[in-house]
Amino acid sequence: MxxxxxxxxxxxxxxxxxxxxxxxxxxxxxxxxxxxxxxxxxxxxxxxxxxxxxxxxxxxxxxxxxxxxxxxxxxxxxxxxxxxxxxxxxxxxxxxxxxxxxxxxxxxxxxxxxxxxxxxxxxxxxxxxxxxxxxxxxxxxxxxxxxxxxxxxxxxxxxxxxxxxxLAPLNERAPAVALRARDYLHAHVEEDIGLDDLARATGCDRFRLSRAFQVAFGLPPHAYLIQLRLALARPRLARGEAPAQVAASLGFADQSHLGRWFRRAYRLTPARYQRHCSNLPD
Missing domain, CATH: 2.60.120.10 (Jelly Rolls)
Structure with missing residues (x-):
């Protein structure tokens, strides 16, 4: 516990x-x-x-x-x-x-x-x-x-x-620009992506892009990117990868940065989550 x-x-x-x-x-x-x-x-x-x-x-x-x-x-x-x-x-x-x-x-x-x-x-x-x-x-x-x-x-x-x-996209009715932005985030998840980068990649200005993305996926692009990284971090931590290594490979500034967002989403530190998944005693 x-x-x-x-x-x-x-x-x-x-x-x-x-x-x-x-x-x-x-x-x-x-x-x-x-x-x-x-x-x-x-x-x-x-x-x-x-x-x-x-x-x-x-x-x-x-x-x-x-x-x-x-x-x-x-x-x-x-x-x-x-x-x-x-x-x-x-x-x-x-x-x-x-x-x-x-x-x-x-x-x-x-x-x-x-x-x-x-x-x-x-x-x-x-x-x-x-x-x-x-x-x-x-x-x-x-x-x-x-x-x-x-x-x-x-x-x-x-x-x-x-x-x-x-087998169709969950948001198949979402605006095409939002779908392109989502696909770009998944393809570049480890990069330090700016809204201007996302706008250029989707051919839309950043303000309309942010509004369309929020409507389609319920989160602004930056929050979606963080949640995507956290979702990818969980199985890697469960397999025993070091939190520092996971943080670096997924674009977090450092292990502390990963830890802050991980605790906000899951109420556990990455290290404690890893110990529980490994069924090892605290």
């Missing part, structure tokens, strides 16, 4: 080596997370209190027993709007693992589709218990056969709450 910021806040994190699934159980009072996104599917439930977050241009309130489902790339934050804060447990599912596991579970899975959650908040007591069982088995490192059995149950329950969408 790691104490952070507010002395009553805490986070527990583990990583399952077989599947790459990360499990997080955490408690926050007051502000929890700044807006950020993950490259994983998030499947979780609120244990205690009221969990407030913004996602899909709406404000959501999750109460005990409620399930929240987020897709890769969906921007969200987190706050505790009531005294006593909130506690939740969550699984981070790797998209490649999920697609393969669902294909094995179902006889027919669209070859050109990706799983999609129609609803961000779900009320399903049976599925909530399944999520809790899967979380406990992975988080506590139960026998491999038991972990596989509860994950099969999780996938069965999850299949009732997802649709399949075609």
């Amino acid at each position: 790691s104490n952070i910021a507010n002395t009553r806040d805490w986070i527990e994190l583990r990583r399952d080596d077989d599947t790459g699934i990360e499990t997080i159980r955490a408690h926050f009072e007051g502000h929890a997370y700044d807006p950020h996104w993950h490259d994983s599917y998030l499947v979780g439930m609120t244990e205690q209190g009221v969990q407030q977050f913004h996602c899909r241009r709406d404000r959501h309130y999750s109460t005990p027993g409620r399930i929240f489902l987020l897709e890769p790339g969906e921007i969200h934050d987190g706050d505790a709007p009531t005294p006593g804060g909130f506690t939740y447990r969550m699984l981070y599912l790797d998209p490649h693992w999920l697609a393969q596991a669902l294909a094995e579970l179902r006889d027919q899975t669209p070859a050109d589709g990706l799983p999609q959650f129609p609803s961000t908040l779900v009320g399903d007591p049976g599925f909530a218990r399944t999520i809790s069982d899967a979380f406990t088995a992975l988080h506590q490192g139960e026998l491999r056969m038991l972990r596989q059995a509860v994950l099969d149950d999780l996938l069965t329950g999850l299949s009732r709450h997802l649709h399949w969408r075609p």
